[in-house]
Amino acid sequence: MSSTANPNRSNNLPGFDPMMGQLEVLESGIAMFHGFANVAFAYGRGEMIVVDTSSRLMGAMAVRAIREVSDEPFAFLIYTHGHGDHAFGTEAFIADALTRGHARPKIWAHEDVAGRFKRYALTRGWQSHINRLQFGGAFATDGLFEEKSFSYPDLVYRDEQFLDLVGEPVELHHGMGETDDATWLWMPTRRLAMVGDLIVSSMPNTGNPNKVQRYTLEWAETLEAIAKLAPRYILPGHGPAYRGEELCVEVLRETARALRIIHDEVVRRLNAGEWPVDIVEAGISIPADLAAKPYLRPIYGCVPFVVRDVIRRYAGWWSGEPSQMFPATRKDHGSDIMALCGRQAILERARTLKDSGQLKRALAIAEIALNANSSDTEAITLNAEILEAMAASERSFIARNFFAGAARQLRDRTK
Numbered sequence: 468m469s470s471t472a473n474p475n476r477s478n479n480l481p482g483f484d485p486m487m488g489q490l491e492v493l494e495s496g497i498a499m500f501h502g503f504a505n506v507a508f509a510y511g512r513g514e515m516i517v518v519d520t521s522s523r524l525m526g527a528m529a530v531r532a533i534r535e536v537s538d539e540p541f542a543f544l545i546y547t548h549g550h551g552d553h554a555f556g557t558e559a560f561i562a563d564a565l566t567r568g569h570a571r572p573k574i575w576a577h578e579d580v581a582g583r584f585k586r587y588a589l590t591r592g593w594q595s596h597i598n599r600l601q602f603g604g605a606f607a608t609d610g611l612f613e614e615k616s617f618s619y620p621d622l623v624y625r626d627e628q629f630l631d632l633v634g635e636p637v638e639l640h641h642g643m644g645e646t647d648d649a650t651w652l653w654m655p656t657r658r659l660a661m662v663g664d665l666i667v668s669s670m671p672n673t674g675n676p677n678k679v680q681r682y683t684l685e686w687a688e689t690l691e692a693i694a695k696l697a698p699r700y701i702l703p704g705h706g707p708a709y710r711g712e713e714l715c716v717e718v719l720r721e722t723a724r725a726l727r728i729i730h731d732e733v734v735r736r737l738n739a740g741e742w743p744v745d746i747v748e749a750g751i752s753i754p755a756d757l758a759a760k761p762y763l764r765p766i767y768g769c770v771p772f773v774v775r776d777v778i779r780r781y782a783g784w785w786s787g788e789p790s791q792m793f794p795a796t797r798k799d800h801g802s803d804i805m806a807l808c809g810r811q812a813i814l815e816r817a818r819t820l821k822d823s824g825q826l827k828r829a830l831a832i833a834e835i836a837l838n839a840n841s842s843d844t845e846a847i848t849l850n851a852e853i854l855e856a857m858a859a860s861e862r863s864f865i866a867r868n869f870f871a872g873a874a875r876q877l878r879d880r881t882k
């Protein structure tokens with residue numbers, strides 16, 4: 468996930484993390500602060516490692532929670548990836564260290580985190596815009612993606628890095644998934660994995676509609692590599708921890724299996740000469756036994772987004788529809804359809820479809836009227852109503868917020 472969460476709006480994700488805002492001790496020397504993004508840490512040996520620093524808003528809250536358990540110096544702050552909800556709370560940790568007269572903690576991360584921060588600065592307006600929409604306006608995104616928000620790593624690695632926490636080995640491993648800059652930690656003597664957003668109590672968020680390429684196949688491979696180690700604990704980037712080897716291995720293997728099924732089906736269809744638009748319309752799904760897993764609910768990411776991610780990884784931007792190579796403007800196309808059918812018939816048809824619950828089809832028709840005349844208040848209101856109905860029935864937090872946000876923008880135009 469990305470950006471800075473307001474914990475009071477966490478009910479946007481029902482059932483996502485019942486321990487939100489609390490500190491959980493998993494076993495002696497290992498604990499996790501449940502923020503919107505989790506902050507895991509190892510302590511009790513004279514100094515601490517902290518995995519992720521939470522967000523601009525919640526970094527100080529995470530520090531306060533950690534300080535209730537330990538007053539040891541932070542040896543290392545380790546980013547699982549460079550998203551704002553995981554790596555933007557660092558200043559609070561550094562300030563705490565300096566206030567206590569401790570040395571400034573060193574930040575470890577994968578070598579590609581710095582490139583991510585540079586891209587955020589380059590596209591800061593876009594990042595603010597899409598994250599405000601994705602998280603339903605729950606975030607203060609103003610100025611969030613500017614250089615002053617970033618605490619760059621002091622130390623970087625490429626494939627793996629072996630650290631020592633006062634005699635306890637800690638391994639950093641690179642594996643692509645939600646991001647290209649991801650790190651998962653392995654503490655071999657405890658058989659404990661801290662995996663960042665590779666596991667988030669939902670169908671993985673690969674194929675986010677507004678964000679850069681994600682890595683469905685590599686995601687599956689990384690989860691399989693962690694499963695081979697037979698962890699006793701998984702500490703995820705969001706949501707509850709998993710305990711016990713049997714459950715940990717199941718979550719890793721089954722999530723990987725779901726991703727592979729979607730990936731392989733898209734690739735099979737591409738190889739058979741299907742166009743992206745055909746593959747999207749095919750309605751690819753995962754088997755019922757996987758869909759029923761609580762950790763694969765489509766509450767954040769969802770299967771259609773994964774399908775898009777795989778298409779984008781291997782194909783170009785063209786949908787395969789000839790009209791879309793050099794498309795007519797939506798205004799011209801809308802006007803043509805309106806001239807053929809008449810405005811009243813279009814609005815009537817959209818309303819009938821909406822009333823019978825066929826919301827996707829209703830929206831497709833209602834959009835034609837709006838495209839033809841963007842100040843048609845009846846069309847604006849009808850589009851908003853359909854989008855609100857779609858938001859109300861949508862399980863994916865991301866899609867739900869985009870529908871609700873689009874409806875809100877339309878409603879604002881009629882005020």
Ligand SMILES: [Zn+2]
Nearest residue numbers: 468469552664
């Ligand atoms: Zn996240």
